[in-house]
Amino acid sequence: MGKVFCVALVIITLVSVYPIFAHTWWPPPTISTTGPNVDHQMDETLIGTGVLFISSQLILAGFVWAYSGAKKKIKFWPGGATPVVAFGIIIVGIEILSLTFVGSKAWAAMYMAPPDEHALHIDAQAEQFAFFFRYPGPDGVFGPIHPDKISDGNGNYFGLDPEHDVAARDDIVVGSLAIPVNTPILLTLHSKDMIHNFYVPELRLQQDMVPGLDIPMHFTATTIGKYEIVCTQLCGLGHYSMRAFMEVMSQPDYDTWLKQQSGD
């Protein structure tokens, strides 16, 4: 029985790690300036944990094979528990220290570093089950949000009051996010009902959109293309269908797009 256990566990271990080695299912290529840090951190962690996973499963398999059934004399681990405990603390301690130092830098670049002072500021509003985006228009100022004016019925997703707020008059509200390539973007995330989430796998960024909070998030996209923005926070029955697109454009294309929107 010990041999069967050993063989089964070796097969399970090898089959489990094969798709990781082969990159069969893998993150899509990153398109943000901070994404490579995340990927590097992912690789480091995969290597470190891969060694731990394979070696510990194989040691378990090998020991079960070697010490099964036979009425041999009982043996004890040479040196007792102390070296084993020390080994565990040192190995995992080194792993933790290295992951924390490198990983914290990756995290800090995304979430703790201030946004570029010339970043393009866009507002995002989430609701059951859609995203909306707001550009400040030629005046560069967003009109204030009035919750009592928010209405899906008349398309006032941000609760703007152009009649009384001058700044709101030129605000542009659209259902998909268009941004210029290689330009720092500062998104302010709002939600009007549930907790939603702004997740673009290619950006390697994820941030909850919480009612009552205005959460800043900044990034720079480096590759032109169309990417899916999906909601990852359970927000109700249509959660699975809540998505929008993020279109990364060249600067001239973006300028044309913006002009078209203001013209509407």
Place this chain on the structure above:
Amino acid sequence: MSDASAQPEVHHLAPPTGFIRKHVFSLDHKVIGLQYYGLALAAVFIGMVLSWLFRIHLGWATAAIPGLQLFSPNGAPGGLITPEYYLSLLTMHGTIMVFFVLTNAPFAGFGNYFLPIQIGAEDMAFPRFNMMSFWTTFAAFLVMMAAFFVHDGPPISGWTAYATLSSIGKDAGPGEAMGQNLWAVSIALFCIGQLLGSLNFIATTLDLRTKGMTLSRMPISTWAWFITACIGLLAFADLLPACILLILDRTAGTSFFNPAGMVVSDNLQPHSGGSPLLWQHLFWFFGHPEVYIAIIPAFGIVAHILPTFMRKPLLGGMRVLIGCLIAAGFLSYMVWGHHMFVSGMNPYSAILFSVPTLIITIPFTVSTLIFLGSIYGANLRFTSASLFSLGFISVFISGGISGFFLAQPSLDTYLHATYFVVAHFHFVMAVAAIFGIFAGTYFWMPKMIGRMMNEGLGKLHFWLTFIGVYCIFMPMHYLGLAGNVRRYSAFTDNYLIPLIPVHKFITIAALLTGAAQFIFFYNLIHTRWWGVQAPDNPWDATTLEWSTTSPPPFDNFGGRHLVVRQDPYEYSVEGAATDFIMQTATDTIAKH
């Protein structure tokens, strides 16, 4: 056995005579332990069927499940699961499994039955509290089940019940009216039951140990239940008020979790001043320790079983392992924020929560190394119990490894809320704890019901389950790496569509592995009525539960007050007549 050193005494409670007192409202910890175990069995069956239903839906979104419309005409018209009913099934699966299975079976079930026996007590410290604890839990279960039968069905907010989806009321969606109320009431009741149980476990361990049963001679399983009770006392004392606040927000117009200015279905909500993050802090302050409430008893059970089938004590005695469990329990209260890296809390706090989360891997790595080092040089005996114990080590390694990823905010920003998380917590919390429950069942059922379980069926059950869980949960890591978001009832996003075949594979594996559990159910039922009579000590084990009859008499030891003279795992001691020395043995033999 040379343990009858005291005069026979009568249990301070007379043995019950009537059916109700004996089998229903029993004060006997053994009956209550079996009641908890039975409740967990019923719950795990329901939880498993729910997972089958939503797994079928995930693999084949347009497939109708014949007959389901009879159970839920609104949720599954024509047998086709609606998106909201998918979320209901998911919510109820998670809730039932985490609370009524993973907390009930390894802690309340086995703990109630064996903690008093392992320390030589005749019952728990507070038998009436004990009965109340079970029946409160049972009431919680009935209230939870009632959610299936209310008009708009069970809640859809997941087992984590995040505000504001859970706190607004019916405007938030189907299931968020009466269904969510029942959920909150049920969990509040469950907390009361667990608080009573935890107090009882702690008092019993500290006060009722028999003569000679010092703390260092307590079996590791009893240590694990004791540590778990200490964790539970804090954790459930946190979740109970959180549920009360949730009920108030939902029914009394308060605003603990609801901020001002929310507009739901074009209705401006009459709230102000609350914070949805408050629920997350309260929930995860309970939720992370809850993982250890599920896993530490399983750890204790496996560490208790392995020496018997290795015929040698654990490496380093029990002290290293006990130290690891205490360290993990302590750290479990400092890491709740790792569930909230992307929640909108201050990003600096992510580092603060990440470090202790990574540090928590140290006690668990050391425990795993202790297990591996203990197997070195053993005389392994293969039974269903030992196979599940060895399987536990493997699945715990698999689940623990993925923790390194999720503990890091810089990776959580990609992996958060993906199937990678589902894979992680199922391996480390669910599958590992279930393996502990199975190991405990095959090991202790002869003592609990006085009959031996069928070993052939037990081993078949192990192999199918062991391979099955890897087929179900390992591919979920790959889905997570590809960015597959969890809690989606259908995969309509362009980048998710190519992943559907993986979901189909997982569904088939889940159905087959689930079907294999009927071997276990059959074995259990067959053993109960037709199993071979169990001897008092079928495994040549050493601890006090094997010093009494199978099953034990009402007062556990037939009026004897045992005196403990040995450490709990004295196997293969040189010079001893047998390769095991009972804890009550008077022999003085050189220790290792």
